[in-house]
């Protein structure tokens with residue numbers, strides 16, 4: 001098998017962002033996924049979000065597990081740091097990398113099998129510890145790479161391509177993220193880039209653990225009638241709670257909406273999330289109301305999307321551990337090793 005690098009040729013008039021890069025500078029290798037796979041649309045949304053955020057690619061570390069979804073970091077941000085870990089182990093490897101170098105922006109890309117089955121424990125602990133990262137699950141309800149077995153997010157009663165009915169209750173990663181303490185929680189659909197790009201931009205700019213569940217149809221194994229993760233099903237049952245705009249701190253902020261229609265959420269870094277509420281009873285600042293809202297609408301057969309919860313003042317694991325502002329990987333031996341004297345004193349204090 002050959003893996004194709006994209007030709008570096010580009011049109012001289014391509015637009016550049018504030019750090020001098022074109023969108024092409026955020027691309028990776030040519031995708032080997034099936035044509036029409038939702039995961040490729042998510043890669044395109046990540047490229048767009050990073051370009052619009054003026055992020056220098058070398059400031060990003062992208063980590064993933066195993067699966068078609070976990071292959072995708074090869075198809076975007078080719079000039080960033082990357083680590084394709086073991087199945088379900090992305091969160092712990094990312095936590096270690098984040099602790100060693102807090103200066104990078106961490107992007108965790110995973111699948112529903114990777115995060116809701118084998119990696120469920122890892123997912124849970126990354127969320128509850130507040131590891132600063134944008135955690136994106138590309139959720140197709142199946143193990144795409146291993147040819148379409150139901151994953152733990154497959155809805156009860158949904159059917160496989162061969163007509164087998166799934167009898168198990170689904171794991172809802174959004175509900176879990178909310179319950180576990182994630183401070184930015186959203187759900188998107190790979191077929192709705194206008195909603196997904198600002199959701200990803202908000203997650204990357206967030207100061208704590210940000211989680212986005214993106215429904216991403218698998219055209220090879222889970223895009224038939226009877227599936228609740230198909231393009232048709234999600235388009236017909238999508239219920240957006242809000243329309244989200246992301247306004248970077250450097251841009252002039254203008255407000256031109258009728259009062260009451262807009263919720264502005266300013267994050268730590270000065271960026272602004274502007275939410276146009278489509279449902280007057282929805283408040284993105286109330287974790288428990290978000291959980292109840294989701295549950296209610298799920299029972300009505302709706303797939304609720306948008307920014308579901310955000311704590312704009314969220315802090316992260318480094319704050320909890322009181323680590324040094326300088327990344328640990330930039331400290332020398334003298335700063336990292338307290339020396340034999342300190343060890344002797346510690347031992348003596350325990351006698």
Ligand SMILES: Cc1ncc(C[n+]2csc(CCOP(=O)(O)OP(=O)(O)O)c2C)c(N)n1
Pocket residue numbers: 066067068069070087110111112113114115118138140142143144145146151
């Ligand atoms: C320890 C281990 N167990 C099982 C597998 C086989 N395996 C590879 S990918 C995968 C599931 C991937 O599903 P998902 O994360 O939903 O990704 P998708 O392919 O659907 O995007 C499994 C079970 C593996 N690679 N390693």
Ligand code: SF4
Pocket residue numbers: 032033034036037038039068069140144145217218219220221
């Ligand atoms: S098998 Fe499914 S998830 Fe994997 S590349 Fe094909 S469409 Fe995408």
Ligand SMILES: [Mg+2]
Pocket residue numbers: 067111112113138139140141142143144151
């Ligand atoms: Mg999957």
